Structure formats: structure tokens, C-alpha cells
Amino acid sequence: MHPTTPDGRYFVVKGQLWRCSNPALPDEKRQHLVHDLMEARRAVKEAKALDDEDKLHAARASVDLAKVALGERGPVWWDDGSPDYNRHKAINTPYADWYHSIDEQQ
Template identity: 40%
Template sequence: MSETGSVDDDRWLVINGRKWRRTDRALSETLVSRLKSHLGRGRSGVRATKSAGDEAAVAAAVAAARTRVGLAKHGLGERGPLWWDSPEKDRIARANEALRQLDALDE
């Protein structure tokens, strides 16, 4: 928290003047870790496929990687509805559903 200790410190992170939503603090460490693993794989997939040569394959791979990133960010509470506006049980359910969908991508 900042010296003022505002509520915003628990909800937002400022990096280079840009405001980013923090991960929902109600989520368990295990759930956050699993979602962040998917997030990392998605981001890596976007980077890797953008450097490939086949435009059609790159477009499809980038779309799939962005889907993974979006699901992970929504599960973490970093995108979508503001996590602090929802009951904790709904936030945890949303994160678990995102994880279920992400795991299904690997099947």
C-alpha cells in the first residue's frame, strides 16, 4: 500500500503512469498460480506465433493464444466486471469456471 493506505492500493497497480487492475485477493494461491500459468502460456504463444511466417497459421494461433490470455485475465479478476463489486463466492466461482475452460483448451 502507499503511504496514504487507500482502498485503491488493493485494487489497482500503477506502472509507468498506467493503471492496471490487481488480481482478486479472494482467490486462493493455488487458483491464482494455475490461472497465471495459463496466462503465461497464452502470452508466450502470442509472442511465438507472431514471429512465424505462415500468415493464416499465425492468425489462428494468435487468436487461440489471446483467448487463453483473456480467459486467464477474467479468471484473475484483471478484466471483466470489477471484482470488488461482486460477492466473494461469485468471484471464486468465476475464477474456477475460467480455469475449467482453460484446462479444456489443453484436452
């Protein structure tokens, strides 16, 4: 399990922030989108195995569409005007103190 920022916007992997899915999505919708994402990821793997650039491009576009729909990419799902720190090192963001505190606990 990866630690999640106190505001629930990001989880941390190897010191890097990754945006969480929009918690306001209804469970059924989220499950459908996660299913679509997993299918798209399998299509990426298959396209790579086939060395098919056209299929790879289409599969990666499907991954992106699912991630945007989940709120993990694209416009942020929060509405307080806070900037997006997706893919930033936690130590270089306002989450640095929080990150140091959890890092010390592990």
C-alpha cells in the same frame, strides 16, 4: 515494484492504473491461472514469430480468459459499486491525490 492504490484495486505503471488480481482467489487457484496466463503469453509470442494469425487469435483469446479469471479484466471483483478505472490515467481518477502524493515521494 509498482505502487498499489490504498484499496488494493490497481497498480500504477507510467501513471496508468492497471487492475490487480482478485485478492480473494485461493493461492492454488491463482497460481494455476498465472501459469495458464504465462503459457498463453508464450503462445502469443510463438504465433507472432510464425506469423500465424489463427494461432495468434487463439492465443490472445487464452490470455483474455486467464486475465478475466484472475479478475484483471471483465467484471470487477469488488462489490461496493465503485466504477472500474482500469487503464485510466491516475491523475484523471479519484486516485489523483494519492498518485500525486506518491509521485512526490519518488
